[in-house]
Amino acid sequence: MTDPTDHRPGTAVPRPTAVPRPTAVPRRRGRTRRVTPRTHWLLLCVLVVTLSAALLLQGYTHHMFQITSDDVTGPPGRADAVPGQVAHGGPVIAGAAGSPHTARPKTRTIALTFDDGPDPVWTPRILDVLRRNHVHGTFFVVGTQVVAHPELVRRIVAEGHQVGIHTFTHPDLSRLAPWQRSLELRETQLAVAGAAGVTTALLRPPYSSENDALDDADWSVLKQADRAGYVTVLSTLDAEDWQRPGTARVLANATPHGKTGQIVLMHDAGGDRAQTVAALNTLIPRLKAQGFRFTTVGTAVGMTDPVRTAGLDDHLQGIALIKMLQLGDGTIRLLDVLMYAAGTISVLRAAVVLVAARRHRRLRTGRRARPWGPPVTEPVSVIVPAYNESAGIEAAVRSLAASDHPVEIIVVDDGSTDGTADLVESLRLPGVRVIRQRNAGKPAALNTGLAAATCELVVMVDGDTVFEPDAVRTIVQPFADPAVGAVSGNAKVVNRGGLLGRWQHIEYVVGFNLDRRLFDLAQCMPTVPGAVGAFRRRALLALGGVSDVTLAEDTDLTMALCRAGWRVVYEERAVAWTEAPASLGALWRQRYRWCYGTLQAMWKHRGALVQGGAAGKLGRRGLVYLLLFQVLLPLLAPVVDVFALYGLLFLDPVRITALWLAFLLLQLLMGLYAFRLDGERPGPLWSLPLQQFVYRQLMYLVVIQSVFTAVAGSRLRWQRMERYGTLRSPTGAETSGEDRPPRVPA
Structure with missing residues (x-):
């Protein structure tokens, strides 16, 4: 706070009314x-x-939803609206809004899929394992992770892997309004287009599982996604690596029984994925030795080009989205620093001011206060x-x-x-x-x-x-x-x-x-x-x-x-x-x-x-x-x-x-x-x-x-304050409010 009687900028403290002059400035x-x-x-x-707007977008994308375990949504609801051919069909679902049909991977074909990434630690390690084994996989990416690590999406595409959409903030789509679902899918698509210059028709809703786990709410999501041009990809084997049950257990869960083609669900983000990396190092050579081949989801079911080069408009919008969100992240970090600095400075200032006030009181009016000198009587x-x-x-x-x-x-x-x-x-x-x-x-x-x-002495009033x-x-x-x-x-x-x-x-x-x-x-x-x-x-x-x-x-x-x-x-x-x-x-x-x-x-x-x-x-x-x-x-x-x-x-x-x-x-x-x-x-x-x-x-x-x-270099004219007549002559001084100043005797 400041001297209420000064002309200081932004003081929260008033100054006794000055006597402004309309012509004080020449x-x-x-x-x-x-x-x-x-x-x-x-x-x-x-x-x-x-x-x-930047904070709202940043808050929505980073704090409204979080990447959590796949079991948080609870048991499925009624499934009356889910067609039988979907509930008992293949894990790749198309035409949900019209004539739904499904597809399964070919015999002895494994499509490794990875959710929740990209992650700066585990995605590169998983990519390294796939490269050493000459295997391609499919990565279902989260939009906020794409914005944070666009270089990893570029690497995924450059090394021949496919990308799919896993929403922007990893919410349960069945619990969102239709406009929110559209926003989640569109923003993730733009993020991928901005990061790697491609678009994808593949979608895996968060917290999804196998076909028989679909309920009516999930089916409404799939129909809306189909109208937006997406093909939904579920899974047939869940490695359950999100639970971190141990490398052996992850390996067992991801190993197929028989020769049937599989879409294996794994994770390259959302926590410590060391068990996933270790399991892949054993799983891929073992299944190759048994005659299985590894490929992407699109190739496994015979899809034609699910990942395509993005149009110029989508690419530019995607770049703008990434830059805007990165700027928002930087702004939040800067604001954090400024808030802590401002808070610390304010607390220190309060302490210094209070200590100074106490010391000043002792020096000027305390029992040991020293006089200025002989009394001034002139x-x-x-x-x-x-x-x-x-x-x-x-x-x-x-x-x-x-x-x-x-x-x-x-x-x-x-x-x-x-x-x-x-x-x-x-x-x-x-x-x-x-x-x-x-x-x-x-x-x-x-x-x-x-x-x-x-x-010689002058008082100005x-x-x-x-x-x-x-x-x-x-x-x-x-x-x-x-x-x-x-x-x-x-x-x-x-x-x-x-x-x-x-x-x-x-x-x-x-x-x-x-x-x-x-x-x-x-x-x-x-x-x-x-x-x-x-x-x-x-x-x-x-x-x-x-x-x-x-x-x-x-x-x-x-x-x-x-x-x-x-x-x-x-x-x-x-x-x-x-x-x-x-x-x-x-x-x-x-x-x-x-x-x-x-x-x-x-x-x-x-x-x-x-x-x-x-x-x-x-x-x-x-x-x-x-x-x-x-x-x-x-x-x-x-x-x-x-x-x-x-x-x-x-x-x-x-x-x-x-x-x-x-x-x-x-x-x-x-x-x-x-x-x-x-x-x-x-x-x-x-x-x-x-x-x-x-x-x-x-x-x-x-x-x-x-x-x-x-x-701006402008000049401000004097502005005279309105007088209210609350001041009283010494013989009758009164004030409004709960405190009254002492009367000034005549």
């Missing part, structure tokens, strides 16, 4: 090329749909840039005037049209000055206030922020250390009602404050929020004031101070209250601007990566942290969501749910600790699980669009 920028947001979403949708100039802030400016100015530290308050009205300046002047508060200027943007208003300030009475005094105490150039205060959400308010409150307390403590310890604070920040005036003047080059002027300014050698710290006891967006649309516009502005600031200060001293700490610690956790991980978030759904559908839903609950528990523990550090009641944390299904997606979509906009 007109010449307004004429630059802009990318229609629809382009972003179209590209994102294409990527997500493509990834989802007056402070408070600059309030204001553009159409009539809804909350009175509460903001009155809270500043009620400070227990000497202040001069400078309200810079940046061309407001709602009477903001008149309202402040009508209050007639001592020590409050109003400066009017034509609308020029927030950075220009801050620079105007900076030029008019008479104090958004016009929608109410200060605690001791906030100014507290936030300037670190300036007792001459190395400190800026101090970040602690902004809190005032409008906490509803889910959206609670979620932003959680992110302010958890992400914002925990990250700032880490940045403080690492001396790489990237942002002093515009809502509550203090600066040395001479440090700002040395930089040339507040820059308007980026939309995240506070992040840009803080990074510039770090690169100039100043230390930037966090003072958690300097509390201010600010309005957060109360609608998803307003939140989107606010975050989009912040995110884009932070990307601008990061790019502008990328040189800090190779600098030394304070600049190097910002670059190699702060910028790398922002890039990793505020840009790259949010960009990966849609993939995480898609992969989680994939896991629920095709992997182990219990394991996926357990992992999600574990991460949620980790977030909850972080939230409880952060709320404790901030002195907040943990009640709003009940909404944390719901945050994962709406708010999180909104935040990473903001990052995605911001990155697309930045890569």
Whole structure:
């Protein structure tokens, strides 16, 4: 999570409302090329749909069905529809949909058949045995195995063996819908065409046996296969090598009794087939010595060319299918690595942040905390840039005037049209000055206030922020250390009602404050929020004031101070209250601007990566942290969501749910600790699980669009956030929601 008051990309943590200016970006920028947001979403949708389709196909082909033992389907059902000539006929069945007829192998003819392959270990060994004995066999291949090992199918065909179809995922076809059966057969045929450039008319349904084992459901499969142009090949001898009963038993099961021709069922995949290889080494020479000849199924029954050269269309489609599935397999492997890496990094980050927060607490507010130096009592100039802030400016100015530290308050009205300046002047508060200027943007208003300030210490405050009475005094105490150039205060959400308010409150307390403590310890604070920040005036003047080059002027300014050698710290006891967006649309516009502005600031200060001293700490610690956790991980978030759904559908839903609950528990523990550090009641944390299904997606979509906009070279205009008037004057401060901030005394 990130500093809710920065303009950081994709932060799940809100930032106190900035005062956007419609003309903050010079007109010449307004004429630059802009990318229609629809382009972003179209590209994102294409990527997500493509990834989802690849995962669905990969999940179906690899996890819906598995190659299992041939006895898993149980006993056969009724066989009333199976014709008698088929039930008692030969193992090769044709014309099932019309006039069924069967064929048997010729006398003393053996057709060795192998199911479930090709397998990278056992198929080559079996092929070696057949080659040494100058024997050809028939291999009924599974489509997923063909995709994984197309070179083995090419070898099978090149060495004169026949191939047959054994479906794509090895399901029980009798339990599938007709469209699924067609898909299984067609995709396997395409895989064979893509791998070896041939098509085959031979089919062996998974879990099939001999003719008399056919039931009505099996017969419906055979009729559909016949209409698709397939000839079904059953078996007459089952070596039962899938049971691994021992080489002797496999040999006995595969040995014919008498001179009748046989179709022998064996397996070249689906497990350890060492017994099959050993049995073949003995079986083939023995039966040859007895006068048997070995051949393919087609030759054994006199079929004409069951395997033919594939057409160009089928060959190209097959190649495309193989490449697509191989790409899906590679994508899954990559996603596995990324998921483990992201999970590991997230857990390590949580541990580091919590340890840093505990250490920071001890250093800053513990019993042994060291003071910054002598108490800072000098007056402070408070600059309030204001553009159409009539809804909350009175509460903001009155809270500043009620400070227990000497202040001069400078309200810079940046061309407001709602009477903001008149309202402040009508209050007639001592020590409050109003400066009017034509609308020029927030950075220009801050620079105007900076030029008019008479104090060395300057506090910058958004016009929608109410200060605690001791906030100014507290936030300037670190300036007792001459190395400190800026101090970040602690902004809190005032409008906490509803889910959206609670979620932003959680992110302010958890992400914002925990990250700032880490940045403080690492001396790489990237942002002093515009809502509550203090600066040395001479440090700002040395930089040339507040820059308007980026939309995240506070992040840009803080990074510039770090690169100039100043230390930037966090003072958690300097509390201010600010309005957060109360609608998803307003939140989107606010975050989009912040995110884009932070990307601008990061790019502008990328040189800090190779600098030394304070600049190097910002670059190699702060910028790398922002890039990793505020840009790259949010960009990966849609993939995480898609992969989680994939896991629920095709992997182990219990394991996926357990992992999600574990991460949620980790977030909850972080939230409880952060709320404790901030002195907040943990009640709003009940909404944390719901945050994962709406708010999180909104935040990473903001990052995605911001990155697309930045890569496209577009510029984003300032967008002013709607004010809701939830801030109250010091004499009557109230908030919505279950937690109320302390009243600010008059």
